[in-house]
Amino acid sequence: MIFLNPIWLLLAIPSAALLWFYKTSSKLITVLRILSVAFVILAMAGLAVDLPSKRGTVVVVADRSASMPPQTQQQQEEAIDLIREGMGDGDELAVVSFGQDIAIDMAPQRGRFGGFVTQVGPHASNLADGIFTALSMIPAQAPGRVVVLSDGRWTGSDPLDAASRAATMGVAVDYRKMSRPAANDLAIERIQAPQQTTPGEAFMLTAWFQSPLSQGVKYALSKNGETIAASDYAAGAGLNRLTFRDKTENPGTNEYYLRIEGDNEDPVPENNTARMLVGVTGPKSVLCLTESDVAGFVNMLRASKIDVEPAQPGQVNFSLEGLSNYSSLIIENTPAQGIGPRGMENIAAWVKQTGAGLMMTGGKSSYGPGGYFKSPIEPILPVSMELRREHRKFSLGIVVVLDRSGSMGAPVSGGKTKMDLANLATAQVLDLLGPEDEFGVIAVDSSAHTIVDIAKVKRNKAYRNKILTMESMGGGIFIYEALTNAAKMVSEATPLTRHIILFADAADSERPDAYKELLEKCEKAGITVSVIGLGNETNIHANLLKDIAERGNGRCFFTESAEELPRLFAQDTFVVARNSFLDEATAVETMPGLRSVTNRSFDMNAPAGGYNLCYLRPEATLGAVTLDEYDAPFIASWQVGVGRGLAYAGQVDGKYTGPLGNSPQYEDMLTSLVRWVAGDPGDLGPDMMVTQEMQGAECVxxxxxxxxxxxxxxxELPTVTALSGTPGSSPATSNYTMQFDDTSTLSLRVPISGLETVLSTVNVASAGPVSLPPVCLPYSPEFKPVETGRDGEVLEKLAAATHGQARIDLGGIWDDIPRKPQTVPVGKWLLFAAIVLLLLEVLQRRTNLLTRAKPAVPAFAKERISRLQSARLEKAAAKRAKKAGRKIKIADSQPDEKTEQPAKKQKKDKRKKQEPKTGPGLSGALSKAKKSADQRTDRK
Structure with a gap:
């Protein structure tokens, strides 16, 4: 017996005092009151008792890493259902999954398992943390078990560290092994090459691979996507070696892939391909991203001896290893759509963390009109692109038509659905508009539903939360129904500029019907239509959506990433609400800040043919300004992180370059700006040198x-910024501090996992940042060949250390939960008893029911009752005798009341006459005593 909150026992002292001073009317009420107060105090003190029980918690730890065999997730869900079916009353089931991260997919409960929904990262097996998390979900001193569904492969901490914790808690760890077959696994074990070379240097690339038996093996080695060696190889059973020789060329990063293939079917084909990155030191080129077929700007830079490489967006790999080939990036009038969200995230991180540079030039496909507003690139530019009301000349009426069909309920990253992001994008359109603009929202599946009727934005701001909570309702989107209702709504808008944004699934847009005729009417009414398609241009209804945008005199965007929707909605609104590219000749004046960038002065004595209207950030340096009503920045620069950002608002090569392009100093000014953006390659000087090499899964x-x-x-101790990127994921940044190994050497180990590419930058306070070549693992550690005694036996060791077992009958796990004393609070029962006692006390005080006794029977009444009972018995006996022919004389046991009463009365009267009058003194006392004795004699 224990008290969970013993402090409340102190109430017993004042309670006892009150009961002592305030007496009750009876002992019973006192007892009832004492018991009720005692029960209340014990309940408040948390009285609990220890009772033995088998009711417990089972936690399933599911391995969701890439090394697991196909269809594992389905098998794990079936196993969880089997365990749940064996639950008894009071039992609870929980589910934890692990990969690179840990996720609690179901907290302890009795409900059904809803499936795995959280992403855990497939390229690691953090089994130890998975077990630790499971143990934390079993209440202390309560019975429970853990069952692991895994292949036994692990990364990170040793799982046996969790075994001691489980043994201390008395929790057994069971397991069911789910694994790929290990036989006939042909695998590349490791690949080696210099991490860094110089241009023109020859080096050796060596690879070792394991073959389960003697067999013929085909191999191929590629460099930057081009095969440089391929042949057959007679492999022996065991470890084999392949050696290659290559020569580096231009500074940058060379990416090598080695692929091998055996004669037999391989159960783990993922470890038959290995990747290697080799950096080449030296000055790197500038990448110029452009959609222009005329390379006038590029030729201008080349004429000034700047090493520049032109490319269109589809030709560039915007991964970290791809960007590491260049010193800087110029985005020349190229829309954000061609770079993509992950590419822009990588560019922003690459500039800020590695010391690279970014320059953006103006045009109708750049800045706001190009889709860079609210993009990952905007924060690293020295100018902002927001819609400022003072620069709006016309109000706008806009209607957003949203697809809310069944496909919009699909989940995306971050725990959101496609519908959630579409709602967020719609709300962002509302936020971009001014108070006098008009705005409405329609949701469409098989019919149209007005969510927000068109009205001025200052009124419809109140419906923002309603927009954000729209839900997918099933069915498909009927295009004609959507356009008809949207056109009807926007035609009621007061502004002359009227626009429709149609959001639809490029693979599920049905029933266009007479949309062509409808769009003709919209054109005559001055209504434009833009389309944002979720999908790509190869989807079945993509051409329909493109045709709608073309006939509607609007824009058409496609994206397969729902995360892009807010930016695309904002881009279209940006263009419609204010064309931020001003295509009029505008005079420009240079500022002193330009000299700090170019180290010389320039006169801009001719106007630009147009520019993108942006706004200078407070921390940026103004290099040139427009001489119009806006006083807008024409050239701006700043230091962003350890990198450099520059904005040139004019078009550098094209129709809107204007007379400025013919200015004598124009080319010198542009090349000076590009040189500043490119920067100087980091150099630690002759007294310091930095190296890196791969050691296992770490970069030293x-x-x-x-x-x-x-x-x-x-x-001060140098720091290292490690920028890591995985295909399809946002880049991550980690910061480290180097430590001394000895008096002249500092070192640091940077861990690498999965398919990561890590780009490190060493920051020495006295020398500046130095970017190192990117490094990576050959393939995901999940596919390494099985290590005997490490991977295959860890589950058995876990079970042996905790008294667990290989679990065949999953439903029977509940029967093996040990019986343990469980602390059961009894407070609620004590309170119930106190209430019952209180009610009894009230009942006693009102009715005295509990202490009421039967009235006493006088002696003469008892005698008379006895005589009556005897008379009845004699009469009954006489009747029986009469029937038998015998006579019985019945005594008259009942005296005649008329005779008896007068006799008594006479006797009483006689005594009365004989009684002397009593008086005071001795004679009076004697008379009283005699009278009392006579009365006693009469009663007898």
Whole structure:
């Protein structure tokens, strides 16, 4: 017996005092009151008792890493259902899944398992943390078990560390093994090459692979996507080696892939391909991203001896390893759509963390009109692109038509659905508009539903939450129904500029009907239509959506990433609400800030043919300004992170370059700006050198100092910024501090996991940042060949250390939960008892029911009752005798009341006459005593 909140027991002292001073009317009420108060105090103190029970918690730990066999998720869900079917009353089931991360897919409960929904990262097996998380979900001192559904492969901490915790808690760890077959696994074990070389240097690339038996193997080695070696190889059983020789060329990063293929079917084909990155030191080129077929700007830079590489968006790999080939990036009048969300995220991180540079030039496909508003690139530019009301000349009426069909309920990253992001994009359109603009929303499946009727934005702001909570309702989107209702709504708008944004699934847009005729009427009414299609241009209804946008005199965007929707909605609104590219000749004046970038002065004595209207950020340096009503920045620069950002608002090569392009100093000014953006390659000087090499799953970075000058070279410990990126994911940044190994060497180990590419930058306070070549693992550690004694036996060791077992009968796990004493609070029962006692006390005080006794029977009444009972018995006996022919004389046991009463009365009267009058004194006392004795004699 224990008290969970013993502090409340102190109430017993004042309670006892009150009961002592305030007496009750009876002992019973006192007892009832004492018991009720005692029960209440014990309940408040948390009285609990320990009772043995088998009711417990089972936690399933599911392995969702890439090494698991196909169809594993379905098998794991079936196993969880089997365990749940064996639950008894009071039992609870929980589910934890692990990969690179840990996810609690179901907290302890009795409900059904809804399936795995959280992403855990497939390229690691953090089994130890998965078990620790499971143990934390079993209440202390309560019975429970853990069952692991895994292949036993693990990364990170040793799972046996969790076994001691489980044993201490008395929790057994069971397992069911789910794994791919290990036989006949042909696998590349490792691949080696220099992490960094110089241009023109020859080097050796060596690979080792395991073959389960002697067999013929085909191999192929490619460099930057081009095959440089391929042949057959007679492999022996065991470890084999392949050696290649290559020569580096231009500075940058070379990406090598080695592929091998055996004669037999391979159960783990993922480890038959290995990747290797080799960096080449030296000055890197500038990448110019352009959609122009005329390379006038590029030729201008090349004429000034700037190494520049032109490319269209589809030709560039915007991964970290791809960007590491360049010193800087110029985006020349190219829309954001061609780069994509992940590409823009990588560019922003690459500039901020590695010391690279970014320059954006103007045009109708750049800045706001190009879709860079609210994009990952906007924050690293020295100008902003918001819609400022003071620069709006016309109000706008806009209607957003949203697809809310069944496909919009599909989940995306971040725990959201496609519908959630479409709602967010619609709300962002509302936020971009001014108070006098008009706005409405229609949701469409097989019919149209007005969500917000068109009205001024200052009124419809109140419906923002309603927009954000729209839900997918099933069915498909009927295009004609959507356009008809949207056109009817927007035609009621007061502004002359009227626009429709149609959002639809490019693979599920049905019933267009007479949309062509409808769009003709819209054109005559001055209504434009833009389309945002979820999907790509190869989807079945993509051509229909493109045709709608073309006939509606609007824009058409496609995206397969629902995360892009807010930016695309904003881009279209941006263009309609205000064309931020001003295509009029505008005079420009240089500012002193331009000299800090170019180290010389320039006169811009001719107007530009047009520019993108933006706004200078507070921290940026103004290099040139327009001489019009806006005083807008024409050239602006700043330092962003350890990188550089520059905005040139004019078009550098094209129709809107204007007379400025013929200015004598125009080319010199542009090339000076590009040189500043490109920067200088990091150089630690002759007294310091940095190296890196791969050791297992870690990149070891070392900073070597001249021993004679080591003390004077380092004032503070250098730091390392590691930028890591995985295909399809946003880049991540980690910061580290180097430590001394000895008096002249500092080092750091950077962990690498999965398919990550890691691009590290060493920051030495006295020398500046130095970017190192990117590094990676050959393939995901999940596909490494099985290590005997490590991967295959860890589950058995876990079970043996915790008294668990290989679980065949999953439903029977509940029977093996040990019986343990469980602390059961009894407070609610004590309160119930106190209420019952209180009611009894009230009942006793009102009715005295509990203490009421039967009235006493006088002696003469008892005697008379006895005589009556005897008379009845004699009469009954006489009747029986009469029937038998015998006579019985019945005594008259009942005296005649008329005779008896007068006799008594006479006797009483006689005594009365004989009684002397009593008086005071001795004679009176004697008379009273005699009278009392006579009365006693009469009663007898």
């Amino acid at each position: 970075i070392k900073l070597h100092l001249d021993p004679a000058k080591a003390e004077s070279l380092i004032d």
